[in-house]
Amino acid sequence: MTAKEILKYLQAGERTALIKRADEVRKEHCGNKVILRGLIEFSNYCARNCLYCGLRRDNGSLRRYRMKPSEIIKASYGACEEGMKTLVLQSGDDFYYGVDDIRGIIKDIKKRFPDTAITLSVGERPDDEYKAFFNCGADRYLLRHETMNERLYKKLHPGQSLKERIRILEFLRKTGYQVGAGCVVGLPGQAIEDLRGDILFLQDFQPDMIGIGPFIPQSNTPLAESSIASVDFALKVIALARVVTKNSHMPATTALATLDEGCGHILGLNAGCNVIMVNFTPSKLKKDYAIYDNKVSVSLKRAEAAVLKSGREVTFERGDSLKR
Template structure:
């Protein structure tokens, strides 16, 4: 696999999707990851800074309509303290994830990014994940020093998307993804496997859409029904679809960063390890203050809620990664495609 390989074609992905056994697909995904990304598994420090959200998505535990959840917003100083702690642990990327919270307006987010960058300098990257904004707002975030932005499309089926998001359109979401790219931010998106109403064809199209968008990062994880949502009684599927999607994404986008997601680890004890074995190359330890971590309840059964020793939890991954031929990396880890394009980051 050459460093600038475009990856498997649409036809090849379709063929693998329908005909390649999971064990072989996993082997292919892992081998491609080794060739293009090496042995390193990158670490990103996750800070869930607000669980307030104006959206009412049917699957999400922090949806506006969930009255059973304790709401919180971290103060800027609390976030900066978490960044300082993360730097002590040698973390070089911080992912600030939150709901679409009107009190965290764009000017405030930009001020926070500027303060983080003043502390870390260029050695650390800031990734934002705070929902739909305007193109001008994405440009403002980039000007403030943000490096990356995550905005998942969740499903490639327009009708299903509208049903899950109370009439919001998939087209608008994809316009937002493209606006993030146009703003000069490294761009992440992704989807869920096993969503109620999602067909086999949609599962394939999720992967093909990720390839079409030429994403720098792709997050994929299983749908897990939350008891305080309208989808509480939906059937829980297993992890195989997520593992297959990980391998296929690695073949389709060999240079994209693929996280081994917490939702996979919540569904299966070795879920994250299975994703790494299929081609994932990123882990995102949660460094949010323990008192608030349990309240960012996107889905039930979330792992790592009670960890107090983040450093120990991170280092505890080392033996498992070694068995997979992998090692932890504290590098900033910009997307290879992005770095090779000679963009300023």
């Protein structure tokens, strides 16, 4: 798509034709199955201070937790025993866990469940650590680019740069990972033209996986008073991402389900998504992974019900990249 076409879709009041097109592209390139992946949020400590995120370093009112490696492994086994063939291990940028800790976790899971894909989502780390994780069995890495507007990126992520973020994404791909990028829709200060930049980036980079979620404020952040993003607009951005990337794996995000508890997942699945993340974080910790307010917890039952309601079929397969 050209920049002009993308902008036209983003500005249009009508979105039905775009959503329909995205659904057709998804069907042709990804099939009808919806892949379920198991998510474990193992630490809510973060060294960064992103303005929109409840895990930010300066949020003193968050009850912090760190799971021990043995607890992460136990939760991972639990998810695998429920049938998950992909585990997404996620945390804030928490350097408490050294290379050996994370390598030990990966190796243990791979030894017991060799067919399970491991996705890491542990933020920005030195290049040699990415290599070490990959060499001991990590398969995929999620690192949303957040926004392609350099000025806005800098404002929202003190001390970080978009240039470095993109460099890391390229490095991860070169290392051999299946790579996930993605953006937030409706960030305070974000213009429609910025989202056009996000779609153009996704079209150019062709990530193996894409996560796009609507902005939801978190009460203990500097952006607490900002407006919640529109679900309809987020769906347009998701649909455009599907059209320009064709076969990237795209989750109907938990943020969509949070904004529309009854239909969020279904709306995402209808707009081009083909994945749902099921939360296997231990129950007593879930509510403390408070990246935004009122984040719902997606159980296996809930994910299966959404897939069923959307008229699609659940699959527990690994769901490796369709781009290779």
